Amino acid sequence: MKSLSLLYRCYIVISILLLSNSYAQKLPKIIVFSKTQGYRHASIEDGIKSIATLGKENNFSVQATEDADELVSLLDSCKAVVFLSTTGDILNDAQQEKFKIFINNGGGFVGIHAAADTEYNWPWYGKMVGAYFESHPKRQQAKIKVVNHKHPATAFLGSEWLKFDEWYNYKEINPAIKVLMKLDESSYIGGKNGQNHPIAWYHKFDGGKVFYTGLGHTKASYQDATFLKHILGGIQYVISADKPD
Numbered sequence: 001m002k003s004l005s006l007l008y009r010c011y012i013v014i015s016i017l018l019l020s021n022s023y024a025q026k027l028p029k030i031i032v033f034s035k036t037q038g039y040r041h042a043s044i045e046d047g048i049k050s051i052a053t054l055g056k057e058n059n060f061s062v063q064a065t066e067d068a069d070e071l072v073s074l075l076d077s078c079k080a081v082v083f084l085s086t087t088g089d090i091l092n093d094a095q096q097e098k099f100k101i102f103i104n105n106g107g108g109f110v111g112i113h114a115a116a117d118t119e120y121n122w123p124w125y126g127k128m129v130g131a132y133f134e135s136h137p138k139r140q141q142a143k144i145k146v147v148n149h150k151h152p153a154t155a156f157l158g159s160e161w162l163k164f165d166e167w168y169n170y171k172e173i174n175p176a177i178k179v180l181m182k183l184d185e186s187s188y189i190g191g192k193n194g195q196n197h198p199i200a201w202y203h204k205f206d207g208g209k210v211f212y213t214g215l216g217h218t219k220a221s222y223q224d225a226t227f228l229k230h231i232l233g234g235i236q237y238v239i240s241a242d243k244p245d
Contacts, residue, residue, distance in 0.1 A: 028239045029078040030055060032064040033071050037088025041114060046222040047084045054232050060239065072098040079239040080108030080209075083115035083129075085216065096122060103128065103208035108238025111212035112231065116168060128205045130177040130212050131170035131198070137190020139166045139217065144199060148180045151202060153211060153233030160184075161226070166217035169193055177201040177212075200230070202237060209238040 032051055034044045048064045055062035060079075065071055071081070072095050081102070091099060096119075103109060109128065117133035119125040126132050144161040146154050167183060169192040181200040185191030200213040211234035221227045 027055075028060040028080075029074075030060055030062050030080050030082060030235060030239070031071060031074050031078045032062060032082045032084050033066070033068075033086060033090075034064065034084040035066040035068060035071075035086055035090040036114075037090055038117065039087050039114070041085040041217060043217065043219040043222060044085055046219050047112065047216065050222040050228055051082060051084070051231065051235075054228060054235070058232060058236070060235070068092070068095050071095070075099070075102040075107065078107075080110060080235065082110040082112065082235070083118065084112050085114040086118045087114050088118065089121065090118060091122075096125075100124060100206075103206055105207060107208045108235075109205075109208060109210045110231070110234050110238055111210070113166075113168075113214060113216040115212065116170065116214065124206075126172055127174050127176075128208075128210055130201050130203065130210065131173040134169045134171040135192065136166050136168050137188070140164065140188050140190075142167050143184040143187035145182045145184055146180070147182055148178070151180055151233065152236050153200065153202070153213070153230050154180045155233065156229060157226070163215065163227075164218070165215050165221065167191065167199070168214045170198070170214075173198065174203070176205075177203045181213075202234070209240075211235075211238055 032048055052062045068091050111129045116129055116131055120132060141162060141164045144163060146157045146159055149155055179198040179201045183191060183197040183199045185197055191197055202211045215227060
C-alpha cells in the first residue's frame with residue numbers, strides 16, 4: 001500500500017509539472033534583445049530583470065539575448081521583440097531580412113530608449129522605430145505632456161508626468177507615428193525638437209505593431225512602478241490580438 005501511495009504521489013507531481021510546462025508553452029513569448037555596438041547603458045541588466053518580472057506577473061514569458069543569430073532563430077516562436085537600449089549596427093543583412101519578415105507577418109516591436117540609436121544605415125528600421133536619436137543634454141527632470149490616454153501605455157497617467165531621465169532629441173521623425181507623450185521643452189534645458197517633441201509613440205508599420213518610448217536611460221527607471229507600467233502597456237499593445245490600428 002505504501003508503494004502505491006508513493007506511486008500516486010509521483011503521478012501527481014509529474015502531472016503538475018507537465019501541466020505547468022504546457023501552460024508555459026502557451027504563454028505569449030517576448031524576446032528582449034540588448035546587443036550594443038556603441039554606447040552600452042548600465043541600466044540594461046536592470047531592464048532585463050524588470051521585464052522578466054513583468055512577464056511573470058502578467059502572463060507572458062521572457063527570454064533575453066544579445067546574440068543576433070539566436071534572436072532571429074527565436075522569431076518564429078515569439079509574439080514580440082523588445083529592443084532594450086540597443087546601439088549601433090546590430091543586425092547583418094540576412095538577419096535584417098528575417099526581422100523584417102517577422103514584422104511583415106504581424107510581429108510586435110517595443111523599442112526602449114536607445115532603440116532609436118540603432119541601425120542608422122537601415123532606413124526601413126528608422127521608419128519602423130519611428131525616429132533616430134540625434135542628441136541629448138545632461139540628465140535632468142522634465143515635464144512630459146500626455147496627449148493620448150486611450151493607449152494602455154498611458155491610460156493610467158495624468159495629463160503631466162514629471163520624471164528624471166536622459167531626454168533624447170530626434171531626427172528623421174516618421175510623420176505616421178501616433179504620439180502618446182511629448183516633452184515640454186520649457187521645463188528643461190537642451191531640447192531641440194520644439195513644441196512637437198515626441199517622447200513615446202505607437203503605430204502600425206508594414207504589417208506589425210510598434211511601440212517606442214524614449215524613457216529608460218537610468219537604472220532607477222527600472223525600479224519605478226509608473227515607468228514599468230508604461231512599458232507593460234506597450235508590450236500588451238503589441239502582443240494583443242487586435243489588428244494594428
